[in-house]
Amino acid sequence: MRARRIATSGSTRWPTKPGWRETITDALDDQLARCQPGDTLIVRHGAADQGVDRIVAGWIADHLEPAAQRTVRLVEETVPARWEECAPSCRPEHRRVNRGNRGKAPTYCPSAGHRRNPDIPAHPDYPVDLFLAWCLNDSSGTSKTIEHARKARIAHRTWNAYR
Numbered sequence: 001m002r003a004r005r006i007a008t009s010g011s012t013r014w015p016t017k018p019g020w021r022e023t024i025t026d027a028l029d030d031q032l033a034r035c036q037p038g039d040t041l042i043v044r045h046g047a048a049d050q051g052v053d054r055i056v057a058g059w060i061a062d063h064l065e066p067a068a069q070r071t072v073r074l075v076e077e078t079v080p081a082r083w084e085e086c087a088p089s090c091r092p093e094h095r096r097v098n099r100g101n102r103g104k105a106p107t108y109c110p111s112a113g114h115r116r117n118p119d120i121p122a123h124p125d126y127p128v129d130l131f132l133a134w135c136l137n138d139s140s141g142t143s144k145t146i147e148h149a150r151k152a153r154i155a156h157r158t159w160n161a162y163r
């Protein structure tokens, strides 16, 4: 019995349609298949309601079903951005109108995701065994998160796609 924690991250514009989706779910299936009976697999994501996070959350939901759970305990761990908060370095008038997918406040800080991203692969209190990232069109947020993981010497695997 052992616990294995993996972190996932990636572009919010990663398509959720077939083909693109399987690039992510196949990798997660592979991680689940490596577990032994009695193991716990903790899967972390950033809780965005689009792109990579959405596909990861969907995969977790599918595998939380008791029938699919089998003997591996799957745990979802989310590290959402704090969209309501600004940093001291934020410029005035930079907040954007929230269309409902970034917390509950009428406006959100567009930098909140970038401030949160390093915590996905390298949360100080919850180290991960492996970091998986899917980057579309070299998107800056995901690229920086991967770079952070690399500098922190966290085991990682990345996929790059272009469209």
Ligand SMILES: [Zn+2]
Pocket: 085, 086, 087, 090, 091, 094, 109, 110, 111, 112
């Ligand atoms: Zn701000």
